[in-house]
Amino acid sequence: MKNILGWIRDLGIAIVIAIIILIFLKPIIIQQESMQPNFYENDYVITSRQAYNLFGNPKSGDVIVFKSELIDESGKNKYLIKRIIGLPGDEVEIKEGFVYVNGEKLEEDYIKEQGVSGEMAKMTVPKNEFFAMGDNRGNSRDSRDPAVGTVKKKDIVGKVVIRLYPFNKITVF
Numbered sequence: 001m002k003n004i005l006g007w008i009r010d011l012g013i014a015i016v017i018a019i020i021i022l023i024f025l026k027p028i029i030i031q032q033e034s035m036q037p038n039f040y041e042n043d044y045v046i047t048s049r050q051a052y053n054l055f056g057n058p059k060s061g062d063v064i065v066f067k068s069e070l071i072d073e074s075g076k077n078k079y080l081i082k083r084i085i086g087l088p089g090d091e092v093e094i095k096e097g098f099v100y101v102n103g104e105k106l107e108e109d110y111i112k113e114q115g116v117s118g119e120m121a122k123m124t125v126p127k128n129e130f131f132a133m134g135d136n137r138g139n140s141r142d143s144r145d146p147a148v149g150t151v152k153k154k155d156i157v158g159k160v161v162i163r164l165y166p167f168n169k170i171t172v173f
């Protein structure tokens with residue numbers, strides 16, 4: 001009887017820990033190439049679900065996972081991973097192959113290739129929304145694409161806080 005009670009106690013503790021982890025963290029397997037060279041397909045990352053509820057607002061440069069209006073093969077909304085480029089009220093434009101925020105050219109050492117193809121007229125990021133782009137600008141459906149658009153704060157799943165796999169690239173962000 002004592003063994004059974006100990007087993008039930010251990011199982012209960014494990015369930016409580018799992019629930020707490022799932023409330024605060026969400027594991028994601030990356031299934032796209034839009035964030036190369038920083039994240040690759042099949043990288044396993046952990047997002048903090050509570051990062052912006054407990055530790056402040058999203059900032060430029062944060063890598064986030066959000067629920068988009070795009071539909072995946074199973075008919076569900078697709079989750080995307082992108083980097084925040086513009087905050088609410090920022091003016092974002094793309095000209096001469098570079099991204100400008102509030103009239104200043106972004107210095108982006110994290111992107112795959114310098115320069116962006118195409119132009120985008122100046123737009124102001126709406127309140128409670130964010131302008132997000134992939135680091136692989138030539139292969140990214142992001143806020144430049146009307147089908148994705150700006151990211152509403154309510155659609156942000158979380159901030160990427162750690163890459164767990166591949167093991168030789170474990171990184172805390």
